[in-house]
Structure formats: C-alpha cells, structure tokens
Amino acid sequence: MTFPLALLLDCPLLIVTVFIAGIGGSFHYGFHISVLNSPSNYIQELVNQTCEQRYGLVLEPWQLSLIWSFIVSIFCIGGLIGSLSAGHLVGAYGRKRCLIFNNAASITGALLMLLSKPAMSFEMIMIARLLCGFNAGISLTAHTMYVLECSPKKLRGMVGVSVATFVSMGKFFGQLLGISELLGTPDRWPWLLGFSGFTGLLQLVTLPFLPESPRFLLLDRADRLGCQAGQCPEMQAEHAALRGVRIHSVKELFLERSVRWQLTAIFVTFTTLQLCGINAVYLYSFEVFTAAGIPSHQLRYAALGTGLCEVSTSVACVLVIESTGRRNLLFRGYMGMAATLALLTLTLYLQGHIFWMPYCSMVLIFLYIFLFSTGPAGVTVSLPGEFFTQSFKSPAFTVGTTINWAGLFIIGMVFPLIVTNLEYFCFLIFFVFCFFSGLFVWYRVPETKNHTVLEITAAFNQMGRKQDPIKEAKLDGVQYNKTTKL
Numbered sequence: 001m002t003f004p005l006a007l008l009l010d011c012p013l014l015i016v017t018v019f020i021a022g023i024g025g026s027f028h029y030g031f032h033i034s035v036l037n038s039p040s041n042y043i044q045e046l047v048n049q050t051c052e053q054r055y056g057l058v059l060e061p062w063q064l065s066l067i068w069s070f071i072v073s074i075f076c077i078g079g080l081i082g083s084l085s086a087g088h089l090v091g092a093y094g095r096k097r098c099l100i101f102n103n104a105a106s107i108t109g110a111l112l113m114l115l116s117k118p119a120m121s122f123e124m125i126m127i128a129r130l131l132c133g134f135n136a137g138i139s140l141t142a143h144t145m146y147v148l149e150c151s152p153k154k155l156r157g158m159v160g161v162s163v164a165t166f167v168s169m170g171k172f173f174g175q176l177l178g179i180s181e182l183l184g185t186p187d188r189w190p191w192l193l194g195f196s197g198f199t200g201l202l203q204l205v206t207l208p209f210l211p212e213s214p215r216f217l218l219l220d221r222a223d224r225l226g227c228q229a230g231q232c233p234e235m236q237a238e239h240a241a242l243r244g245v246r247i248h249s250v251k252e253l254f255l256e257r258s259v260r261w262q263l264t265a266i267f268v269t270f271t272t273l274q275l276c277g278i279n280a281v282y283l284y285s286f287e288v289f290t291a292a293g294i295p296s297h298q299l300r301y302a303a304l305g306t307g308l309c310e311v312s313t314s315v316a317c318v319l320v321i322e323s324t325g326r327r328n329l330l331f332r333g334y335m336g337m338a339a340t341l342a343l344l345t346l347t348l349y350l351q352g353h354i355f356w357m358p359y360c361s362m363v364l365i366f367l368y369i370f371l372f373s374t375g376p377a378g379v380t381v382s383l384p385g386e387f388f389t390q391s392f393k394s395p396a397f398t399v400g401t402t403i404n405w406a407g408l409f410i411i412g413m414v415f416p417l418i419v420t421n422l423e424y425f426c427f428l429i430f431f432v433f434c435f436f437s438g439l440f441v442w443y444r445v446p447e448t449k450n451h452t453v454l455e456i457t458a459a460f461n462q463m464g465r466k467q468d469p470i471k472e473a474k475l476d477g478v479q480y481n482k483t484t485k486l
Contacts, residue, residue: 008155017210018147022166024203025143028196029136030170032075038178039189044068047122074126075133076409082137083405087398091247095146095213103200105135110197117190141397148385149215157321160382165314172307253395261460262387265445269380270400272437274407277430278372285365291358313370317378325449326379333375334438340368341431348424386448
C-alpha cells in the first residue's frame with residue numbers, strides 16, 4: 001500500500017466528502033452523456049406520437065432527425081450556461097452551498113423526464129435536458145473546487161482524479177441501466193432518464209452535514225476558524241501572499257500577463273480533452289466488435305466492457321498519480337494515444353484484407369481507453385485548481401469548463417460530417433492534437449506533485465529560464481510577491 005493511499009484511508013471524512021460530492025457532481029455529467037443511447041428509439045417514437053396526436057402531423061425522417069439532434073445537443077447548451085455561471089456562484093455562495101442549491105435543477109429535470117411519457121410531451125425532455133446540462137455545468141466546477149480545497153497537498157492528485165472517476169462511473173451507469181434487463185424497455189425508459197434525480201436527492205440530504213471548503217473560508221471569507229479543517233501552513237502562506245487581492249474576473253484573467261502560460265496550458269489540455277478522438281474510438285468500437293464476430297444483439301454488452309474499462313483504469317489512475325505525477329501522466333497519455341491512433345488507422349485500413357486485424361483493433365481500442373483514462377481524462381479537470389492561486393481560480397475553472405462544453409457541442413455537430421467524409425482516416429486529425437499537446441506539456445508545463453500553488457505559479461513564470469523551475473520556486477518562495485504580479 002502506498003503512503004498516499006494509507007493517508008487517504010486515515011481521512012474518513014475526506015473519503016465521505018469525495019463520494020457525496022461526486023455522486024451528485026461530475027457523475028451527472030457522465031451519466032447524461034451516455035444515457036440517451038439506449039432509449040433513443042423510444043424517445044423518437046414519443047416525438048412521432050406527440051406530433052401526430054397533437055398536430056396531426058407525420059414527421060419526415062429529416063424532421064425527426066432534427067428534433068432528436070436538438071434533444072441531444074441542448075444538454076451542451078445548458079452545460080455551457082452553467083459553466084459560465086459557476087465561477088460567480090461558487091465565489092458568492094461557497095462551494096458546498098452551490099452544490100446543494102444546484103440539486104434543484106437536477107431533481108426538477110428528473111421529474112420532467114419521468115412525466116414526459118404520461119404527458120405525451122417530448123418538449124418536457126428538452127427542458128429537462130437543458131436543466132440537467134445546467135446542473136452538470138455548475139457541478140464540474142463546484143465539485144472539483146470543493147474536493148480539491150478540502151484535501152491536503154499530498155492527496156490533491158488522488159482527490160482530483162476522483163472527479164474524472166465519477167464522470168466515468170456516470171457513463172458506465174448510463175450504459176448499464178440502459179440494457180433491456182434493467183431500465184432500457186418501452187415502459188421503464190423514463191425512469192432511466194430520471195435516475196440522476198435520485199443521486200441529486202442523495203447529495204441534497206447528506207451534503208449539509210459536511211464542512212465547507214477550508215480554503216474558501218480562509219482565503220475568500222477571511223475566516224481563520226475554517227483553516228482548522230486542514231493544510232493550514234500552505235493556506236496561511238497563500239493568504240499572506242494574497243492579502244488585499246480581490247477575486248479576479250475572466251476578463252482580468254485574460255489580460256493578466258503573469259498567468260499567460262497557465263492559461264495557455266488550460267486551453268491546450270481542455271481543448272485536447274474533446275479533440276483527442278475518444279468519441280471516434282467509441283463510435284468505431286461497434287464496427288470493430290462486429291468485424292471480430294460479436295453478434296449485433298450482444299454489442300451493447302461489448303459497449304459495457306469499454307465503459308467498465310474506463311472506470312477501472314480511472315480508479316487505477318487514483319492509485320498511481322501521486323507516485324507518477326500529473327505532468328508525466330499527461331505526456332505519456334498524449335504520446336501513447338497518438339501512437340495508438342496511428343496504429344488503429346492502419347489496422348482499420350487492413351481490416352478487410354487480413355482476418356485477424358479486427359482483433360488487433362480491439363486490443364488498440366481498449367489500450368486507447370486505458371491511456372485516455374489514466375492520462376488526460378484523469379488529470380485535466382483538476383488542473384485549474386492546481387495552476388492558479390485563489391484570486392484566479394474561479395475564472396480559470398470557468399474558462400476550462402467553457403472550453404470543454406463548447407468542444408463537446410462542436411464535436412457533436414461536426415463529428416458526424418468528419419466521419420462521413422474521412423471514415424477511419426479521421427483518427428489522423430486526432431493524432432495531430434494528441435502529439436502536439438504531448439510536446440507542449442513536456443516543454444511548457446511543470447510538475448505539480450507535492451507542490452503548493454505558489455510554487456507552481458512561480459514555476460510557470462520561470463519556464464524556459466531555469467533548469468528546475470520548481471526547485472527555484474521553492475528557493476524564491478518568500479520573493480513571490482516581488483516576481484509575480486497578482
């Protein structure tokens with residue numbers, strides 16, 4: 001057992017906090033991304049029946065496709081609105097209270113989905129998806145900031161990866177509950193869509209008993225009693241460095257020259273999170289599984305295998321991140337994913353010529369998911385909390401999550417056209433993003449493992465000028481205010 005894991009087991013309150021924050025936080029993001037795959041035919045049937053009974057209109061295929069696309073993509077619109085609002089809300093009301101209030105959107109959305117079929121109204125599903133997207137947009141920021149600020153420095157990496165673990169769990173539960181043996185039936189699919197209401201209710205009744213983020217209480221509210229919850233020396237140093245400095249806006253974040261490399265790193269990592277090719281890999285997994293001889297009626301179970309692979313490797317990332325480091329995981333992940341995408345393009349090209357090539361493609365698909373989950377997926381979401389001081393943290397999370405939601409929306413709209421025109425050669429586009437992101441991380445991102453926010457911020461400002469920016473940052477820590485504009 002590694003020391004960080006043993007230290008985590010000695011913090012039962014932190015474990016409970018991570019679970020309660022996650023089950024009503026980033027879990028919803030992953031769940032609503034995958035949950036529509038199973039009941040898509042039933043929802044489209046509801047759309048047809050509603051239009052026929054209400055308006056006497058029989059929809060053309062393109063009209064039904066347009067309505068269905070809007071039902072799917074409106075989740076991203078709600079998420080984008082939520083992410084743009086999250087920075088202000090977590091600063092004004094606190095991380096814990098923001099998560100508590102946010103459950104109102106989740107529960108309301110779940111009730112609308114449950115009632116959509118009896119009411120014969122697909123519009124209720126649209127409104128529900130918008131509300132659930134808003135909930136997920138706020139959750140990604142509030143959940144991440146809350147658990148990171150509640151964790152000590154030595155556990156910050158493990159706790160940060162847990163955010164991505166709950167995203168993976170959400171995707172997996174959306175797939176698992178959607179099988180016909182559970183909730184993926186003509187009668188039970190509204191309960192499948194409304195399942196997130198139960199997790200939101202669980203967080204609503206339990207989270208009030210947990211403490212607020214000590215870092216928020218001390219650095220944002222100047223409440224020294226809140227520092228008793230943990231990591232006092234680190235927070236006291238940051239409190240002294242930021243004394244008299246207010247929380248900055250997104251505009252001020254873009255204008256501040258002292259954080260330009262941190263901001264660039266957020267742009268690169270969050271953009272690559274959506275443009276790394278994960279959606280293409282999942283799409284082609286069905287084609288590969290079919291070519292490998294898996295019957296069509298069993299493809300859903302193969303899809304469950306990919307979801308289970310993502311969850312298990314995300315948990316593995318929790319165990320290794322403190323010994324490996326964020327920078328190494330990102331670099332190895334990007335470069336490994338780039339190599340896997342290149343090989344996958346080759347095996348898909350040869351799939352019709354060599355009978356055993358589909359099996360090679362299957363191995364590469366699971367290898368890619370492993371590299372994605374233990375690298376970019378596990379590390380990226382918590383980076384704004386590690387790269388920026390408290391005065392820039394909220395706008396940094398706003399920028400990162402906005403990029404994520406905008407990328408998800410664009411991929412949803414453009415990706416089908418890319419696949420139609422390029423087929424499996426689309427992986428070469430994603431190869432370029434992964435390869436150059438790996439180079440950027442290696443040359444322009446310092447390691448954050450076991451370092452304070454002040455040391456990491458100073459290291460970014462010294463990138464390219466020092467052999468060991470973190471070591472230099474430690475030596476010059478007392479000079480931080482003189483060398484870094486706040």
